[in-house]
Amino acid sequence: PGYGAPAGNDPLWGYFTSIAGQDGEVDAEELQRCLTQANFTGSYSPFSLETCRIMIAMLDRDFTGKMGFNEFKDLMVAMNGWKQNFIMFDTDRSGTVEPHELSQAITTMGYRLSPQALNAVVKRYSKNGRIFFDDYVSCCVKLRSLTDNFRQRDQMHRGAVTFQYDDFMLCTMAV
């Protein structure tokens, strides 16, 4: 394996390089194509480009708009977790879950949100009172990104962070 290849024979490496193309990194369009081709969403609708963009933004610490191999692996792990979670709640395989199930899922994932915040989140990601897989994942990505950004700045674990305006926008505009 050439420069940049992972140690050992990672089964995902060949797959990654085939979708990353010349620049060796995956952008939102490439990610969407790859998730569609891999039929990741199965019987559910494919991911929108918007969702793929925030997946990238979640892991893109240097703001290049692209993902390297390690970020790609992190994403796959997170995605598998969210998918299993969604399928668990979508017992009738209708492709949607109910608002109270999204609230439950968020709480199960360990996020502590007030009823008001939970309600706002659920409203935001519902269509006609139900949550589709794409929006569910988009919601999970944002929860994780925003919480990560917050935690990184809350080193004393006070549950409170003082943001300068510019840093606030940097943390929130990309997701």
Added chain:
Amino acid sequence: PGYGAPAGNDPLWGYFTSIAGQDGEVDAEELQRCLTQANFTGSYSPFSLETCRIMIAMLDRDFTGKMGFNEFKDLMVAMNGWKQNFIMFDTDRSGTVEPHELSQAITTMGYRLSPQALNAVVKRYSKNGRIFFDDYVSCCVKLRSLTDNFRQRDQMHRGAVTFQYDDFMLCTMAV
């Protein structure tokens, strides 16, 4: 005019009631339909449902996921401004503007962002290095929402706000 009608004869009122339907409020699907029917985007692609959702979230202070008449009017005013702005930059009418033009537009609108934050924003809303009208508006809506939320909490105009985790999520998850 019945209960809830505006004083005087507002020309937008009849239009609003026709799209709002029985509940007298406009949700994201209704907004998308109305903007498409009114051909608001003209030769540009119609707005995605995602963009319509964040338009609603920007004005939806009570988190019902819907807009009343006054919010609808506010939105129309803001949208016309953004559209004029975009058209000014899209001189060749290709339907896209360049990254440096989005940076300029953001600065012209009065937002003071560092080069790093501007770069992150531009990367986030670009497709193949260009910015489409839908993404441009989505970017404008988020800039305004997040800045409004920040300012409301920065009553001393210090340029810094201390957020509790729950309030941070409430301010940022819906847009």
